[in-house]
Amino acid sequence: MNNTILIVFILYFVIIIGIGYITSRGKLSHEDFLLGGKKLPGWALAFSERATGESAWLLLGFTGFVFTTGLSGIWVAAGISLGIIFSWLFLAKRFMQETDKRKVLTLPDYLASNFKEKASLIRWVATILVASFFMFYVGAQFAGAGKLFLTSFDMNPILGIIISTIVVIAIAFFGGFISVVWTDMVQSIMMLLTLCALPIVALFYIYNNDLSISHSLVSSGGSFNSWFGGATGFALGVLFFNNFSWFFGYLGGQPQLSTRFMALKNEKEAKQATIVAIIWTIMAYTGAFLIGLAAIAIYSQASFSDVETILPVMIMDLMPPWIAGALLAGILAAIITTANSQLLVVTSSVSEDIIHKSLGLKLTDRQLVWTSKITIIISGIIGMGIALTSESLVYLIVSWAWSGVGGTLSPAILMTFFWKRYSNTGIIATIISGFVFTVLWISTPLDTIITSRFTTFFIAAIFGIVFSLLFPDKKLDAVK
Template sequence: MNNVIIVEFALYFIVIIGIGYLTSRTKMSHSVFLLGGKKLPGWALAFSERATGESAWLLLGFTGFVFTTGLAGIWVAAGIALGIIFSWLVLAKKFMHETDKHKVLTLPDYLAVNFGAKANIIRWVSSILIASFFMFYVGAQLAGAGKLFFTSFEMDKTLGIVLATIVVLAIAFFGGFISVVWTDMIQSIMMLITLCVLPVVALIYIGTHDLSITQSLATAGDSFNSWFGGTTGFALGILFFNNFSWFFGYLGGQPQLSARFMALKNEKEAKQGISVAIIWTIMAYTGAFLIGIAAIAMYNQGSFTDVETILPHMILDLMPPWIAGILLSGILAAIITTANSQLMVVTSSVSEDIIHKALGMNLSDNQLLWVSKITILVSGLVGMVIALTSDSLLYLIVSWAWAGVGCTLSPAILMTFFWKRYSGTGVIATIISGFIFTVLWISTPLDSIITSRFSTFFIAAFFGILFSLLFPDKQPTKE
């Protein structure tokens, strides 16, 4: 182990937990714990939303995907970037206004209050959907931490997962949403530094060591040097939709991202957030794509037993220890921000949507606050167990969760926003069909042909429209 990197990791842990503790000293109510009480600036929420949205998937999963795919990997970045830009330009202000109008704290509760007759059923099915997939999502982040510690220090992955779990739980437990957003903001900047500095250094290395990206792409595989993966006709359409399909999960259905929109204070703060989020997205995805392409020139295919460790390997190979420690901390930052935010989503679904609203338990504000904190601890430990017992790849787990939650709830949100004939039965049909078809789809070879991210969105939308027309609300319940 390199002592310099170990010291920098230790300092990083201390600083992040310290920020979480200091921000937790805000006077805390249940609503402030879950959504910040409309006290956070738009630029901080934008940094937090971006760090939350990308996670270890961007730094480990996407860079590894580009390394094994080549130029065609650009369509994943394009789909995601357009989805992020659309969500901020079109949906962020809508979420802000709807939250103020209905006084809600969670995405399931927003869906529920618009369809009063079916409100509790909607809360139950949406909360079960979120909890089911997000436990695996949290586990994927913690598994990413284990990979990082193993690659950086040859540390036992189990110990790495346990350490990351402790930090994640400490931040979320202390101050809830406010602590998570402020630590996210710091970590979002760290992620951006890693994604912008490393490709520049890698390209300089390639240029000074007489390596050729063009030649490496040509020799890596038949399709690596083609923007469309060497496909034509129907196969080209499948490749495009499979890679571009991440777009559909950004259309309002990711509760950990939509919470940042709901927490916006006013139009001015929303405009700040839009600018920060779009700039961050363009810089981060350009950097991540270039890292994957540069890795093709630097390493042979088959050089790694796990391609999702390419980025930390590149950092250790190219950087002096004191810089490597900072950049590796950027990967850890991505893991912690997303795991924190996902824990907050699960917590809010349990304490607000189920215990407070669906079950109607008469608890004081302080009791609800402690229910949320206990839920954080339990959910974090479950996520840790999943990380310790699963060998699944980050890219695949996040892809499935993206379909199961984002591509299921996105059509529900869009139709609630923009279609007056959408009914409570239609919402329930959207959520149940999205859940069932995602599980069925990923359990069959169909997912390798057409990704569940694409199929789930349109299947859930189809059933939502069909059941809304067949079973309209007798009296309009949404304004």
């Protein structure tokens, strides 16, 4: 175990928990705890949204994916980047305006507020959908932390998972959304530092040691040096859609991201945040892609029993200990920011959508805050349990959660925004079909052919359209 790296990690934990505690001081209302009370600057929300959206899967999963696929991995980055840019340019301001208009605190509550006839049922099915998949998403983050601690300190992954769980719960518990956003902001900068600094160092290493990325791509396999993975015809279409399909999850359906849009104060802040988010995205994905390509030149394909440890291994190999500690902390930052936000999404859905709105329990503001804090603890422990018992890859688990939540709720959001004939029955059909279809699809070999990230979006959209036309809302009949 390298003592210098360990010291940097301990310092990182102290700083992050300290920021969470300092930003939580003062009396917090339920609205402050769940959505920041419209008090946060746009640039901080943009950093937070990006750190939350790009979790352990970007630094561990995506870099490992590029290492095992080569140039064709670019389409994952392209799909995600376009999805992020689209959401900030065309959806962020709309979310902000709708939140101000309807006085809602969560994504399920926003959907329910548009369809009051079956509002309670919508809150229930949306909350069940989010909580079910996000518990696995949180578990994937904690599993990523275990891999990081194993690689960095040869520490038992179980201990790494437990340490990360405690830190995540502590930050979210102290100050809710406000603490999470400010800690996200710091951690987002650390993530960007890791993704920008490492490829530069790696490229210098490749140059000084007479290595070649292009030659390594050729020698690694027939498809590594092809932008389309050597596929043609139908296979090319499948490869493109499977990799590009991350785009569909960014179209408003990820609650942990959309809440950042909902928390924006005004149009000026929204414009500022959009610029920050787009620049961050381009820099981060360029860096992650280059890290994967550089790893192909530096290491053989047989070098890793787990390709999702490539990034921390490269850092340890190429950087002096004190810099390595800071960059490795950037990976941990990605894990903690996403887990924090997802815990908060589950918490807000339980406390606001179910306990407060659907069940109608008459709780004081203070009691609602404490209900949220207790939910954070319980959800964190469940996520830790999943991480301790799951052997699935971080990339794969995140992909499934992305399908189940983003692929389901994105068409629901888009149709709510832009289609006046979307009905109460239609939105319920969207959510239920997306949930059921994702579970069934990933349980079969079909998911290895065409990913559920693509199919879920269109199945949920089709069900929503068909059921809206078959069972229109009464007010539409009256207009006719």
